[in-house]
Amino acid sequence: MKKILPVLIILIVLVVSAAIMLGVKFQKTIDWEESFNETSNKPYGVSVLYKELPNLFTPNKVRTVYHQPASYLKAHKADGFGDHEAKGSFIIIGNSNYLEASSIDALLNFVHTGNTLFVSDYVFPQKIHDTLNFDIEYIKNEIDSTSYLSLKHFDIPDIKIDKNVGDNYFSRFDKTTCDALGYSKINYKHVNFIKIPFGEGTVFLHTEPKAFTNYNILKENRFRYIEGVLSHLPNSDLYFDSYSKIQTGYDGNVEKQSNLSWFLDQTSFKWAWYTAILFGILFMIFNAKRRQRIVKTIRPLQNTTVGFVETVSNLYFETQNHKNLVQKKVTYFLEKIRTDYNMDTSTLDESFIKKLASKSDKNIEDVKKIVDYINWLNSKNEFFEENLIKLNRHIESFYAK
Known part of the structure; x- marks a missing residue:
């Protein structure tokens, strides 16, 4: 043991020194990926919006949809197997390209029966374009990376969206039946938010999903724009389309991410965690052999049926x-x-x-x-x-x- 002790001390010093140096010198790069993930605290996640929705739509329920809309809405029809009948507003922020044809039909049928669909994305599936009869075009921001958003019926100052290389806007829609509710300005003003009646319900389409992200909601007074946009929706139950189905596949088989993953993204905690694991392994190695064997305690047999049932039930839980x-x-x-x-x-x-x-x-x-x-x-x-x-x-x- 005396021969091993100096080696062990040197190893511990090296590990601790490396952890401290990396923790101090390593600066984590900000992830600007536009995931629109409702569980993400990154700049372009939508966790802030997701947490505030119950307050914006109180006292109605906000439900998260982890499946393709087609299967979810089928299960939650009047004669379905769900625990309630789906009625209210269905909201999708970004990533609308994952929608299958059957889900688009289900969503439009949902609207046709008197409900509401809100989608904010740069572009929409072609089936939605063809059914609702509109076109989208792109304008590049050649001056800077800033565009300005405004609403038609709300007296609030234009909000600024930075880090924006260009805008998508509605170049064609039926102005006799559709209403322009909002605008985006790069060089000149163009429509980026419209209301389309469909059957007994309404479809709202918006072409700047970045406005709903953590980065923009928490910056300056940009949250007022989001309040204005969402105020167009009826005060009813809300169905929020989850990013998880895109992460794990379109079949809706959702696997929750480990709770430890966030901590491992933090450099200091990660190295502290790895150091603790290393010390634990070293402790087990050097204490594997004891000076004296443990004297076994022989206990009488017990009726373990109840304990077994409790253990199995706890395992499943x-x-x-x-x-x-x-x-x-x-x-x-x-x-x-x-x-x-x-x-x-x-x-x-x-x-x-x-x-x-x-x-x-x-x-x-x-x-x-x-x-x-x-x-x-x-x-x-x-x-x-x-x-x-x-x-x-x-x-x-x-x-x-």
Whole structure:
């Protein structure tokens, strides 16, 4: 041990010195990527807007959509499997190019039935252009990197958008039915915010999503412009389109980022963390051999059934493995149906529903609800806590009557 001690001291000094030097000298580069991520605190994330939406639309609910609008709106129709019927305003900030044709149709149908769609992006999917009959053009900022935004119906000073090499604007739209609500100015004023009636609802299109980002909302009085833009939306429930689906794929399989990732982005904490890990490893290495073996304590056998159940339940709760739990509950429920009523559960169709209702002496509508919900769950790949809770309520209701 005496021979190893000097080497250990030298190693510790080197690690600490490197951590201090890098922590002092290394200056983190600002990430100016325009992600429009509602969880990002970077300049062009939209976390500030996202956190303020409940205050702007109080007392209505603000819900975050982690799936393609087509699947979400289908599940939350009047006859869908969601926990409510989707009504209100659907808002998309940037990244609208991910929208599939089916989702665009679903959003337009959502508007047609009396709801609202708000999209702020530089360009929009061609299907939206063709359906709503408008064109967009780009003007380059040849003087500086600044443009000025204003609203038609709000008496507020023009706000400045810097770091802007150019503007997209509406070069053509039907002025007999559409209203110009806002303008952007580079060299001359042009329309960048319009209102389009569609069916019984309204579509709002805006071509400067950077205005909604953290950098611009927190700078000077630019937040007043955002308040003015969003004040055009009705005071109703809001559905905020999440950036997470773009990050993890268009299928909506959302994987949450580790909570440690933000801390590891901070240089000083990162090196402190790595140093602590290194010291922990060294401690384990030099204390692996003890001077005397531990005397084993032999304890009487205990009934660990309750402890096992608590451990397993805590494991599922901590890992949030809703998919595994949903599949197990469905499997156990169908196994009980096979055991209690001697029925084949391989095909859950109308014939199965009628037969189960007859054998179990249950109301056929109640049986249809749980069977249809199980069929819907079997078609999904991603599950949330609300799916598990709703399935459990269906099963408890089936056995309670």
